[in-house]
Amino acid sequence: MDARTPARHAEAVIEVRDLVVGFGDRVILNGLNLDVYRGEILGFVGTSGGGKSVLTRTILGLVRKRSGSVKVFGQELGTLNEKERSLMERRWGVLFQQGALFSSLTVKQNIQFPLREYLHMSQAMMDDVAFAKIAMVGLKSDVAEKMPSELSGGMIKRAALARSLALDPEILFLDEPTSGLDPIGAGDFDELIRTLQQTLGLTVFMVTHDLDSLHTVCDRIAALADGKVIAEGTIATMMAAKHPWLQAYFHGSRARAVFGAQG
Amino acid sequence: MISVRSQDGGLVVAGRGAWTAHFAGALEQEVDAALAAHARPATVEIDLAGVERMDTFGALLLERLRRTWQTSGVVPRVTGLAPKYAELVEEISRTGQEPPPPKRRTEELLERIGHTMVDVGKDAMALLNFVGATVAATWRMILRPKSFRFTSMVNQLDQVGFRAVPIIMLITFLIGAILAQQGLFYFRRFGAEIYVVDLVGVLVLRELGVLIVAIMIAGRSGSAYTAELGAMCMQEEVDALSVMGFDPVEVLVVPRILALIIALPLLTFIGSMSAIFGGLLAAWSYGGITPDVFIERLKYAIDLDQFEVGMYKAPFMAFVIGIVACLEGLRVGGSAESLGRHTTAAVVKAIFLVIVMDGLFAMFFASIDL
Incomplete structure (x- = not known):
């Protein structure tokens, strides 16, 4: 575990400071602080409806913040002009919970979509890239010509992951990547994320509920409750935390099954 | 590099x-x-x-x-x-060791024509099947009136009927006015301006009122039905209804179609009145035919038959629009593209069938001398 934990002096690629986000008179995130370091896999847990997705969407600029700062690669998103923003958006990839593949395009066209928009290269090169990404996420090449509606749930996740990796991003956002997969599929997917992270040198921000994922792939875990990050660190830190929600989460019957003797 | x-x-x-x-x-x-x-x-x-x-x-x-x-x-x-x-x-x-799969084939022209022909046949069967299912579901409801979804129907009535009133009134008003204004120029050559009242009255009450309103409703409410039901299909809501032991036709389709059958005659009436009012204003301002003369002539020019012919057609057209829209909605597949395709198909088919029906009615009324 220690070998994987990034050194304290590692560069923070995402820095969130005193973030406040709310809708109407409801405040979802209230003074949230979080750092994500280069090259780590950060697992993000929290109560359901507690604002995990809201934080992800705020970092991505899909939700407006009320105050505080969100810096990605050291740049405040709100201060960028359109061109800088587009350059920034090419440096991250997002895997949405339902995949969000474009339903009217084949898998190959889905992967090539960002390439076609941003880079100028031949069709042969784009085909090479698409087939390489499809192979990297563990799909067979015949999936390339299929429509998203012809794929199973697990294949959709993998195809969507291939699309999010299309531009070789530095940060990968995963929203509940293993939800809806069977335990074997989920285990394979965890392993895939670990392999890709090492091969491509990714930084991964993963919102998850899957205790197995937290245990096997995450270098560090951050827990969200009451609109703040209440604990950060390894599994051991989480187990030792006193917050009642963390106690319930990491010492429940499901957690005991995963962590065994440690629990 | x-x-x-x-x-x-x-x-x-x-x-x-x-x-x-x-x-x-x-x-x-x-x-x-x-x-x-x-x-x-x-x-x-x-x-x-x-x-x-x-x-x-x-x-x-x-x-x-x-x-x-x-x-x-x-x-x-x-x-x-x-x-x-x-x-x-x-x-x-x-990577890249496996040979790439064959590209998705696009169909040749002749092949497409063939497939379209087969699809037309299948469509006709599906429509007939769906009419049967709807009638059967309605019959079950008549036997068990308690199972009728009254709230749902009233909600639909509000959506397709009440909220459609302003746009229907506006469009039919304009068409009535244009009809009268154009008619005036031709009748004036013969010094027979007053006949513009006959033109507007008969045309609007018999044909145009119901036709325009039906086409408007096919575009406005038919497409809404298809999109609603289609989105429900995509989210597996329709399957959820089935496995809970409900008949989707009974729950979703019958209230919608009944709402249309009630709303379309009412809208036709409102639309016809609005068109005649538009004609009256145009005749007044362009032809100097004062409202009291217009109404006097209108009483003479039309009788109840003209009005009835228009109104009889309305519920049948409503039925066709509702059936086509709901059927297309329930056939939507998994993709957004499919939803768009079926919504387009619903509107096009509904308008086509409305016009075909109008022709059939014209032949029918002619043969019974109405």
């Missing part, structure tokens, strides 16, 4: 800079140029010591260099690759 030089009878390809996505287009051209210029060198060394950064795109192009020369019998030697990229290069060399 790369420089090629000959050394000791062999070829040395030296890479430098960033072999990343951003520069992949330029790098690709240089790689292809190098491959074209040196199709069959004696030996090749690919020196990557100068490459600062590399991602999948760079690794893929390295792989292209290697593979192309390998197939012509030269095995390139790769040197100077930074250790941190070794894993990536190895991973990429494993």
